[in-house]
Amino acid sequence: MTIHWIAIARTLGGLLLFAGAALLAPAGVALGYGEAAWWSFGGTALGTLATGGALWFGLGGVAPQDKDLGIREGFVIVALSWVVLSLVGALPFVISDVLPSYTDAFFETMSGFTTTGATIFGGGGNMDIEAMPRSFLFWRSLTHWIGGMGIILLTLAILPILGIGGFQLYRAEVPGPSADKLTPRVRETARRLWLVYVGITAVQVLFLLPAMSGFDAINHAFATMATGGFSTKNGSVADFDSAYVDGVITLFMVLAGMNFALHYRMLRGKAITVWRDTELRVYLGIIVAATGLLVVSTWSVSGVRLPVASEAQTSFAGYDSLGEALRYGVFQAVAIITSTGFGTADYEMWPPLAVGVVFLLFFCGGMAGSTGGGVKVMRHVVLAKNALNEFKQLVHPRAVLRTHLNGQPIAPAVLRNVLLFVVLYILLLFLGTLALAALGQDLWTAFAAALSCVGNIGPGWGTVGPTENYAHLPALSKWILSFLMMAGRLEIITVLIVFTPAFWRR
Known part of the structure; x- marks a missing residue:
């Protein structure tokens, strides 16, 4: 079957139209605060809108009559969209000279769209x-918010005219082993x-x-x-030095790490069915267990003091109160398991038990x-259940x-998908580690950076x-990590499949 490149180009044109409209938002923020950067966003927006319009309307008359995109077109569009939109979204940084290096600008933008949160600001000669x-602060956050639910999903929601091959795009974009439609129509979903x-x-x-500016x-x-x-x-959330802010953000990080289909069911009054969800109970259980271990190991009067591993850890005397240990423990546990990456404490200075708990959470992920x-969490549950079945089979x-x-x-195809994902996840992690080490990073930093980026977490070790x-x-390291961020955000298989010969065969 021939890949419909015209249909792909036209769909990417629609996505560029959306990106151009999104760029007008930080332009408005710049005008509101009297910043000269408005023209860098405005100019990029106009160029993006013009390019997107040319592709969308110019190719409308020559697109294939069969407007349903196949699964291969879906994978190509999803993979290309993140690259193209990151390339475009990086331009205002360079045009305004906020970031003189386009590599840094692309890295920051890809980190935003993939919700990784790894940043290059505050070091290497870049501004704090x-x-x-403020317009660039807003643009960074907006790329997060757009990428959070997914650029493709957003486009399907606000541009019904795009309804070509909807479920192929939805299935390729929505996080998790399978895409559970809430309604038969993807756009309504x-x-x-x-x-x-x-x-x-x-x-x-x-x-x-009540605790910060609008x-x-x-x-x-x-x-x-x-x-x-x-x-x-x-200093991230720590700079607000507010237990109230920590508590609010912790609560909403927990909600963000939940399956949004469960939120929808809760709003429809189906709370009982939501609580019966195995993945949700495991997810909350991991948070509670991790928090408990962090509190025990960081509370100064808990009595749990294992030998320290470094001089840096000896400077951490522990939190004086149970409330303080709980505040910082639950925040960091939730920030890492949900891959949000906000910080209120330097977990590298915590006792070894706490460091080990945080390290394990890097491999977990949200729902x-x-x-x-x-x-x-779903994949961990499936793997554990399948392992128990294998023991019973013996x-x-x-x-x-x-x-x-x-x-x-669980369908055999889903089990195969889970096993394939885990194998590719580990393979990509170690290949990324080797590549970064080859470029001069120490092995621990190389491993941590690869782990953080493929898991879309942000901070590492x-x-x-x-x-x-x-x-x-180095610049090449940032391009490698940008690829890892994209692969991790799109669940690896969606990206790597386009590099296989079988994908391109008719």
């Missing part, structure tokens, strides 16, 4: 975050998901307003619901169907056993830890 024009997304974001803004509240709500992690402060990155070799989830048998940034990395 708080010194940036997209609209309802975005209504939930917008609604929860608005509620968080209202909750944050601008900061909007930016942090965008970053929280997208599980992104870009902040308007150099399937959430804006979180990582492996996803004891009872003649038994016919099926792996079940929420009372329903070593020289890219929670109080550091990625500015010092």
Whole structure:
């Protein structure tokens, strides 16, 4: 079957139209605050709108009569859209000289759209975050918010005319082992998901307003619901030094890490069915267990003091009160498991037990169907259940056993998909580590940077830890990490499949 390149180009034109419209928002912020950067956003927006319009309207008359995109076209569009939109979104940084290096601008923009939150600001000669024009702070947060639910899904929601091959795009974009449609029509599904997304974001803004400015509240709500992690402060959420802010953001990070289909069911009064969801109970259980271990290991009077691993850890004497240990413990546990990456504490200085807990959370991820990155809780549940079945099969070799989830048998195709994803995740992690090490990074930093970017977490360890940034990395390392961010955001298979010979055969 021939790939419909004209249809792909026309669809990308539609996405560029949306990107051009999105760029007008920070242009408006710049005008509102009297910043000269408005023209860099405005000029980029006009050029993007012109290019998108030429593709969308110019190719409208020559597009294939069969307007339903196949699965291959869906994969190509999703993969290309993130690259193209990041290339475009990086231009205002360079035009305004906020970032003189286009590599840095692309890295920052890809980090935004993929909700990774890894930044190059505050190091390597780049300006501090708080010194940036407000329009660029807003643009970083907006790329988070758009990328959180997915550029393709957003387009399907607001441009019904795009309804070509909708489910192929939806299936390729929505996070998780499978895409669970809320309604038979994909566009209606997209609209309802975005209504939930917008609604929860608005509620968080209202909750944050008593403790911060409207601008900061909007930016942090965008970053929280997208599980992104870009902040308007150099020290992230820690700079607000507010237990109230920590509590609000923690709550909404938990909500952002949940499957948005469950939010929709809760709004329809089906809370009981929501609680019966196995993945949700495991997700909340991991948060509770991790928080408990972090509290025990960081509370100064808990009595748990294992030998320290470095001189840096000896300077951490522990939190004086249970409330303080709980505040910082639950925040960091939720920030890492949901891949948000906000920071209120330097977890590298914590005792070894706490460091080990945080490290394990890097491999967890949020729920399937959430804006979180990582492996996803669903896959861990499926792997655990399948492993138990394999053990039973060894004891009872003649038994016919099926792996079940929420009372329903898991299709063999889903099991294969989960196993393939985990293998590719590990392979990509180690290849990324080797590539970064070959470019001069120490092995621990190389591993941490690759792990953080493929999991869309943001902060890592070593020289890219929670109080550091990625500015010092070589240019080629940043392009490699940008690819890892995109692959991780699109669940790896969606990206890597376009590099296989079988994908291009007729």
